[in-house]
Amino acid sequence: MENKKLKIGIIGLGTVGTGVVKVLKNFDNAEVIQAAVRNLNKKREVEVSNITDDPFKVVNNPEIDVVVEVAGGCDPAYELITTAIKNKKHIVTANKELLAKFGAKIFDLANEYNVAVLYEAAVAGGIPIIGPIKTTLKGNTFTKVAGILNGTTNYILTKMEEKNISYQECLKDAQDLGYAEADPTGDVEGYDAMYKIATLANITFHKRIDVNKIYREGITKISADDIKIADELGYKIKLIGLAQRVPGVEDGELDIRVHPMLVSKENMISKINNALNAVLLEGFPVDKVMFTGPGAGEFPTASSVVGDIMQIAGEFGHTDTILPLTRCTHKEMAEQIDIKHTKNKYYISIKAPNSKGTIGIIGTVCGENNINLSSILQKGIKEDNTAQVIVITEESSESDIQNAIDKLKTHNIEINNLIRVM
């Protein structure tokens, strides 16, 4: 068998792109022959012989076999990738936003032009997860995929706990250290995790996902106090991306969401700290498997990009359909349920007037709304003469919980925070 050297064009020479060029230097079956960058004058750690500020030159370069897109965003990435596909180039991308929003069109086009689109780096950085789901775990019917999918927020939550400091203080530290961006919205409001769980749900359940229907809540409302109380109760607070079949519905609706959760310290996910990521899969016949590792960074992300390139290199020139198992051939849209139709356990931090009967009102309102309490805990009287009461519920419906909260407000009982329990 003759191995042709794969010619790579790379779009983006930021952190990840630079890592990819460095790592590829150790391989003799692939070489980067062109790179597109925003600023030609910027000094770079790596040298690429042909460098351009017009990414369309890369996707239209007839020499190039594989386009590696590590620039991010949808514009012009969508046009670049679809153009590359029409030019019969294989695609390796780390662009989770693009896949979540335009994946369906990209995969349809890739099938039409018989090229591979690989994106191991788009979810959970260096952790092998897309490949295993599509290949080694192909024999499974999954019921759930969940995990810590964003390193920045996990770093912030870990440091808030370690240092007992507020979200705002911690964000500033994380920004100073380069763990959070100047505009942290994409991470801290859960968009990044939302894009990733959309892609995971897509390949796990073989359904197309409407990213606009995913419930999303970030970590900005988590207080040092919530973290401390959760710890006392035996939990850590983690930002969880979750996609699961609705229990009792065969091959039916999907419940997909991103929000903070209290995770029992007995659960391995609670031990995933700092910028690490973790992905848990549940299904038949495998039962439960979990993958942990670095969720971002120059080299871990490059590991996944280069792994994808090596897979294409391995089959290039030997087959009429490269990597058929990685093809996305399903076209049916998932039925995604609204969060108000889900059931969860809840942690509710309540601010109540310091008066007799408050606990009674809370108990009565919960009872009237079909909510059983598994624990209730008064945390003393604050300076403003209010009492803080912590409630952990048994499994309850989200709409019952929201109704109970509305009712409590009519009694001057306010909610500091509501966090779902894993």
Add this chain to the structure above:
Amino acid sequence: MENKKLKIGIIGLGTVGTGVVKVLKNFDNAEVIQAAVRNLNKKREVEVSNITDDPFKVVNNPEIDVVVEVAGGCDPAYELITTAIKNKKHIVTANKELLAKFGAKIFDLANEYNVAVLYEAAVAGGIPIIGPIKTTLKGNTFTKVAGILNGTTNYILTKMEEKNISYQECLKDAQDLGYAEADPTGDVEGYDAMYKIATLANITFHKRIDVNKIYREGITKISADDIKIADELGYKIKLIGLAQRVPGVEDGELDIRVHPMLVSKENMISKINNALNAVLLEGFPVDKVMFTGPGAGEFPTASSVVGDIMQIAGEFGHTDTILPLTRCTHKEMAEQIDIKHTKNKYYISIKAPNSKGTIGIIGTVCGENNINLSSILQKGIKEDNTAQVIVITEESSESDIQNAIDKLKTHNIEINNLIRVM
């Protein structure tokens, strides 16, 4: 593209084989057309139309595309698999012993006949690990692979701790519950983990491994006392399979072994309990990734076998070399160092006469043998008027440790147990 239905012949209809037949019923791209069993009269949970007690009928059956070998052992498995390869059949096997002892010959033959040999189920049951190392993580140079590779011993160690009972008591419970075999030697003496670390080392370091040079020590000498003291010191005891590049030696010698280790409670591996397995990989560029899940069992193991079958099914008929990345093409033997040339931290449980100066002798002997102690702890006086002393060393060479132990014996100081620290 036309998808031919893959014809499967299965050798062995025990727990795993039965699981494979059940799971394959959900797929329309592969069907089991023949099975070989030891006893034709045994009642079975699954039906296979053509059933034989001559496994050579399966490997010589011209209808069959893929032979699935889940019978175990080397005789006649080696002859069966090599015959099947010569008949141009792809192989899926869960046989870790066969791979560890005869892998080199099997892979050479498979390359000669251009067939795939897949064995995801041979290591860590349902956990995807062989596939990810060979594909998604292909861009990495690894320095270490380590983990809990045997579910039976992990179950026994977990229960010894939970119930504070002896190894012997616990083994009996495990046998009664079906977690350990009537003859438990293969598991409890570390053979099973040794076969698995041999295969992991082979694919991680791209070198052939001599299984006879792997240091192996089982769990039969671990006492309830060791587990209790380790717990007090912040450790769990786990049976660890380990393969690593010898630090400081570029692309050189490998240190491969299986033995119990004290694992810090801060290390995720310490949290892997009962029959679960875990595999940790360290390398560049990915840094560290860990995979956890069920290490055995009918359905988890079937998950890996069926995943392998689905990979062959995906490419069957479309390529001139199926799954090239999974080929084992390296032929060089690893240089494997003897354990006496390794460096470790040690837990040493010492039984010493209850006399003045004993601690001094231990300290002096260790000092004379270049062993620094990081902690020393006397656990009171026993009924036989001996003292139990626990020593944890800093990193020391195995030969220095063995010399020190020999020297201590000349002072009537005996060793209850020596366990390396991760």
